[in-house]
Amino acid sequence: MxxxxxxxxxxxxxxxxxxxxxxxxxxxxxxxxxxxxxxxxxxxxxxxxxxxxxxxxxxxxxxxxxxxxxxxxxxxxxxTLNPRIPSLDSNNSTPEKLKWNARENLLVKGEDRIDKDSINEAISVFKQAQQYAPEDPQIAYYLAWLEDLNYFIFDRGECQAASKRYAKAIELFYKNPPQDDISRQMVIEIGHYLSNRDLNYNKAIRLYDKHILKGDYDISDPVTYMALVSRGMARFWNKDYGFAESDFRLALAEKPFSQVAYNLGSVYAMYRNYPKAISWYKSAIYGGEIKLNGGNKIKVPGDPKFDEALRDLGFALLLNEEYQEALDNFEKAIDVRDNNDEPPDYLAHVGKGIAEYFLRYVDEAKLTLRKVPSDDPYYGIANRYLKTIEECESSSQVQCVNHVNNVTLSDIAVRPILTDEGIVRVFGNVTFHGEVLDKVLELKHKYLYEGPCPATDN
Structure with missing residues (x-):
């Protein structure tokens, strides 16, 4: 001040x-x-x-x-004058001006230049705005979001579960339901954090149902569409596959995004209907026409660099005993991330190693599985398969392959893998945003999807 x-x-x-x-x-x-x-x-x-x-x-x-x-x-x-004593009434323009100023300053900084100082300056301005409008849920969201950025990017402050960090915003959105698109997107983002970080899928679903997917909602509205897909994702992770399928199909009938086609493919993978999973994964990657229930055809655009879909297509092919095509897709998934200078997805390396072994490329399989570092969430499963391979090597290769296939392969698809960072399944869902995310909320967005807070000693 x-x-x-x-x-x-x-x-x-x-x-x-x-x-x-x-x-x-x-x-x-x-x-x-x-x-x-x-x-x-x-x-x-x-x-x-x-x-x-x-x-x-x-x-x-x-x-x-x-x-x-x-x-x-x-x-x-x-x-006779015009007094300029600002009211603390939330209808006063002062908090809106302060919000606008803070948002503009963040946008001017942009994705690459946001630093600790700019985040703390924005926090200061939003706190001033909150003095004038303490019941404004947007201000509560911005403050929680900035504290999240401070922690996840700069390791400052306290790591908090999303349900705690955004508790005030959640409370105020119940008091003052979202009316504009930015407020509704904030509700969706909170739902994403609850699902991805807290694994609190039911709370996320309740938020979507309460504030957006109520009554005769219009899924042609981009924000409502995003909420529908987000609810389907939360239902998928909550193992409510039938409800998830319904949400994804409804969304695809309205607009066939590749990410939604991929999410539906994962539903079929969890049903163990691998041929249908393969079909939906391929549509998400390569595009083309595909039938919905009732014979209606939709045309999915496809994304050849969709590495999660390439990886999971590899697993579906692996479980369908199409080993060479599975290996090809694992390698494509790995190449996409390498070419984009992204950190490796070692689950794709696990799949590649298993496919190589089933194709009797034993030495290559061991080299691939050994690439998974000991601090990676998938090290345990990679090491398990590596040990199984090594234990089998004294027997004939055919017997060993059959042993691996019969004893351990099937549990990849259906058994959750417990890791220090939460429950991860082989077949995933991707968080969907379409093209509607507010430009401020989009800043440093990827950092907000990290897993639960590290465990602390009592």
């Missing part, structure tokens, strides 16, 4: 947005109190009339009669 000084050079805080030329200062009733806290800013627009009255009073306000005359004249003069 900017400070201005009174005639005795004491710092006096001014309300946000008020210029120093529009400030006079008076003291509390006790003229003997000379502390800075006793100085009360009175916000008016100065005029020559007021200035003259003040000078006259300074010389002549020595009797009750002159004082009465002065007060009357001053009140009449001020009544």
């Amino acid at each position: 900017n400070n201005w000084r009174d005639q005795n050079e004491r710092d006096v805080g001014a309300p946000p947005g008020i210029k120093p030329e529009n400030l006079y200062y008076t003291r509390k009733a006790d003229r003997g109190d000379n502390s800075a806290s006793s100085i009360v800013p009175v916000v008016v627009r100065t005029s020559s009339t007021v200035s003259v009255l003040l000078r006259v009073c300074k010389r002549y306000c020595t009797t009750p009669l002159f004082m009465l005359f002065f007060v009357t004249a001053l009140v009449l003069s001020l009544s």
Whole structure:
């Protein structure tokens, strides 16, 4: 907050947005109190009339009669002016201006130049806005979001579960339901954090149903569409595959995004209907027409660099005993991330190693599985297959392959893999945003999907 000084050079805080030329200062009733806290800013627009009255009073306000005359004249003069005392009413424009300023400053910084200072400056401005509008859920969201960025990017502050970090925003959205697109997107983002970080799928589903997917909702609206797919994703991870399938099919009938086709493919993989899973995964990657229930055809655009779909297509092919094509897709998935300078997805390496072994490329399989580092969530499964291969090597290769296939392969598809970072399944879903995410909410977005907070000793 900017400070201005009174005639005795004491710092006096001014309300946000008020210029120093529009400030006079008076003291509390006790003229003997000379502390800075006793100085009360009175916000008016100065005029020559007021200035003259003040000078006259300074010389002549020595009797009750002159004082009465002065007060009357001053009140009449001020009544013709436009007072600029900001109201703490949430309808006042001040909090909106502060929100706008903070948002614009973040956008000017952009994805590449946001740093600790710009985040802390934004926090300061949003806190000022919150003083004027304490019931504004958007402000509560922005403050929680900025604290998240501080932790996940700069390791500052405390790691908190999404349900705790965004508790105030969730509470205020229940009091003041979202009306505009930015507010509705904030609700969806909170649902994503609850699903991805807290694994609290039911709470995410309740948010979507309460605020967006209620009554006769319109899925042609992009934000509503995003909420529908997000609910399907939460239902998928909650093992409500039938409900997830229904949401994904409804969304695909409206607009066939590749990510949604992939998500539906994973539903079929969890049903162990691998041929259908393969069909949907291929549509997500390569595009083309595909039938929905009832014979209606949709045309999926496809994304050849969709590495999650390439990886999971590899697993579906592996489980369908199409080993060479599975290997090809695992290699494509690995190449996509390498070419994009992204960190490796070692689950694709696990799949590649298993496919190589089933194709009797034993040495290559062992090399691939050994690439999975010991601190990776998939190290356990890679090491398990590596040990199984090594234990089998004294027998004939055919017997060993059959042993691996019969004993351990099937559990990849259906058994969750427990890791330090939460429950991860081989067949996944991707969080869907379409093209509607607000430009501010999109900043540093990928950092907000990291797993639960590290466990701490009691």
